Amino acid sequence: MGLTKTEIYKDEQNKLASLLKVLGHPARIAILQYIINQKACICNDLVEELGLAQATISQHLKELKTIGIIQGSIEGKSVCYCIDEKVWKQFQEEFNGFFNQDVNVKQCC
Amino acid sequence: MGLTKTEIYKDEQNKLASLLKVLGHPARIAILQYIINQKACICNDLVEELGLAQATISQHLKELKTIGIIQGSIEGKSVCYCIDEKVWKQFQEEFNGFFNQDVNVKQCC
DNA sequence: TATTTACATCGCAATATTACGGTATTAAAT
DNA sequence: ATTTAATACCGTAATATTGCGATGTAAATA
Numbered sequence: 001m002g003l004t005k006t007e008i009y010k011d012e013q014n015k016l017a018s019l020l021k022v023l024g025h026p027a028r029i030a031i032l033q034y035i036i037n038q039k040a041c042i043c044n045d046l047v048e049e050l051g052l053a054q055a056t057i058s059q060h061l062k063e064l065k066t067i068g069i070i071q072g073s074i075e076g077k078s079v080c081y082c083i084d085e086k087v088w089k090q091f092q093e094e095f096n097g098f099f100n101q102d103v104n105v106k107q108c109c
Numbered sequence: 110m111g112l113t114k115t116e117i118y119k120d121e122q123n124k125l126a127s128l129l130k131v132l133g134h135p136a137r138i139a140i141l142q143y144i145i146n147q148k149a150c151i152c153n154d155l156v157e158e159l160g161l162a163q164a165t166i167s168q169h170l171k172e173l174k175t176i177g178i179i180q181g182s183i184e185g186k187s188v189c190y191c192i193d194e195k196v197w198k199q200f201q202e203e204f205n206g207f208f209n210q211d212v213n214v215k216q217c218c
Numbered sequence: 219t220a221t222t223t224a225c226a227t228c229g230c231a232a233t234a235t236t237a238c239g240g241t242a243t244t245a246a247a248t
Numbered sequence: 249a250t251t252t253a254a255t256a257c258c259g260t261a262a263t264a265t266t267g268c269g270a271t272g273t274a275a276a277t278a
Contacts, residue, residue, distance in 0.1 A: 002233030002266050008160045009135040013142070017135040024130030025236085026118040029207075033122070036212055044254060051117045056237050058256060077245045077254050083212045092208050098138075099201050103145055103192045111236050111263030134266090153224060165267050167226055186224050186275045 016098060019091060022067050027052060027060050035070065035081055042078045125207060128200060131176050136161060136169050144179065144190055151187045 006014050022028065030050055034040040040049050043061060047054045061081060064070045068087040072079045115123050131137065139159055143149040149158050152170060156163045170190060173179045177196040181188045 002231080002264090004135065004234095004266065005161070006135065009139055013135045013138045017133050017138045019133075020129050020138075021133030024126050024128075024133040026113065026115065026122045026126040027236090029122045029126045029129075030118055036210065042254085043256095047254095052114070053238050054255070055239075055257085059237080062256085074245090074255095077252095079255065085212060088212055095204060095208050099204050101145065103194060103197055111234090111261075113236065113264095136266090151224085152226095156224095162268050163225075164227085164269075168267080171226080183225095183275090186222095188225065 016094060019067055019094065022063050022069075025060070027056070028064055031057070031060060031064065032069070032083070035083060041080050041082065042075070043072075043081065044078065125203060128176055128203065131172050131178075134169070136165070137173055140166070140169060140173065141178070141192070144192055150189050150191060151184070152181075152190065153187065 009017075023032075027050060031046055034046060034049055040046050043057060044054070046061075047057050050057065052060075061070070061072070065072065068084055069091065070081050071084045072081045074080075118126075132141075136159060140155055143155060143158055149155050152166060153163070155170075156166050159166065161169075170179070170181070174181065177193055178200065179190050180193045181190045183189075
């Protein structure tokens, strides 16, 4: 075990859950916030901002890249990471679709 | 290792990440959707809807209860789970605050 | 009272995640 | 040409998560 049974869920549920899972780590939230506020964009700046090893930051950046929310472009010997606006907006819609839906609270509890 | 270094992040970042982490599993998304749509509310109904063992469903329900998004009330020998509307709305705001913020896409990438 | 039903909890095995040191690569600087 | 700097990737140890069978518990029912 330790393996999620993805087969039994709808594609949408798996997709939404996997996005939320990637975002469900404080380092990745922090990285996104730094990038969004333009406090840092270069990997090495993030290493100094957060107190994590370079290998660890690189790994988190990779996961964020996997879901497409950021993209990196080589800038000399550094890499500049930015939000992919298109994907960010897709996610906004995805999350709004779920979290901003009407909750049917019948008086069963 | 394998232990997240929570000390180095802001409280808000840790909080948001931990909410997202709990929601980052398809079973928990599916459970929330069933409850929201009133397709199921009783634990045992969820066991039949999803194809997971009762122990597993119970564990996922527990995690959802931990973040307060659902609450359970004893109903004879069953337990009825419902969305906690107050908490749900708090989460909406929390998520909207993050995902609906303006993304500063400077032309660095 | 004995049995059944609906859950929660425990304990385990399998797998995943987190964090990091070490190393390879590539580009700039010397 | 060598060195330095920035980063990706690999392997590994520690820990967390997933899923489930087994067991315990409380309420309903026979």
